[in-house]
Amino acid sequence: MHIDYLKSSLGTLATQIPGATGVFHQHNLNFCCGGHHSLAEAAAEKGLDPQQIIKQLQSLEQQPGSGRDWTQASESELIEHLLQRYHDRHREQLPELIRLARKVEQVHNDHPACPHGLADHLSDMLQELESHMLKEEQILFPMLARGQIAMAGGPISVMRFEHDQHGEALAQLQRLSNDACPPEGACRTWQALYLGLQELRQDLMDHIHLENNILFASSPRPSWS
Structure with missing residues (x-):
């Protein structure tokens, strides 16, 4: 190819x-x-x-077979993967990251590299993601599973727009955490927090990619994105 x-x-x-x-x-x-x-x-x-x-x-x-080709999966298979691999995982990740961030901000408040505002930002991300995922689970995914592609255009456009907002939230996450790079001598809690932030970023980007570029591929991007 x-x-x-x-x-x-x-x-x-x-x-x-x-x-x-x-x-x-x-x-x-x-x-x-x-x-x-x-x-x-x-x-x-x-x-x-x-x-x-x-x-x-x-x-x-030159090294084929290094992962599942989701372009060859059925919509139902991909949706099930999104729910189990990403929706469930985000609901596990964010509450723990918020807890770690609050502890770091409280204990290391005077440190010049302290990520002030990170816990609140993660809380906002959790609220926005939960709302977004519920709309997919309760409205869009069942619609796609029933083959109602023509009716799904509007909800897909909304989801894509919200994906762009999630991307902006990730960019702010990187700014608040110095690209998730802990300072020299950071405690274990701080290190665990930033390791978790890196995982969240990768997971959320992979999640959005599978939806935008594969599941929603037949729907044109909205004009505002």
């Missing part, structure tokens, strides 16, 4: 090449909400060498 890597969108590459999302995570490239940007555009924005990224992607292509 010939791929024009530079002109291909991040979302397309993430869909076509199993393991590509790991490469994009490594370079902090947004392949979910920003998945419509080409590799050339995304690399230029980050000041990265696109040829280095292309070599990594080509290496993945």
Whole structure:
């Protein structure tokens, strides 16, 4: 399969090449909400060498079978995966991260690297994500499971818009936590918090990618995104 890597969108590459999302995570490239940007555009924005990224992607292509190809799954299979792997996981992750963040902010309040406001931001993320996931679980996913594609256009547009908002929340999360890099000598709670933030970011980006670029692929992106 010939791929024009530079002109291909991040979302397309993430869909076509199993393991590509790991490469994009490594370079902090947004392949979910920003998945419509080409590799050339995304690399230029980050000041990265696109040829280095292309070599990594080509290496993945030479090692087939490095993950489930969700483009070949049925809608019901993909929805079940989204519910079990991501919806359930986010509901486990965020309450614990909020607890850890509050402890770090209280104990290390005077530390110059203290992530002030992180716990409140995570609380807001939990509230927004819970609302978003309930809309998918109660309205959109049952609609797709019944094959009501024509009726799903409106809800899909809303979900995509909210995905973009989740992407902005992740960007704020990175700013508050210094890209989830704990300071030298950070206590174990602080280290555990930032490790959990890295996992949350990767999980949420993978979650949004599977919905935007595979499950919702037949629906055009709304004009505001």
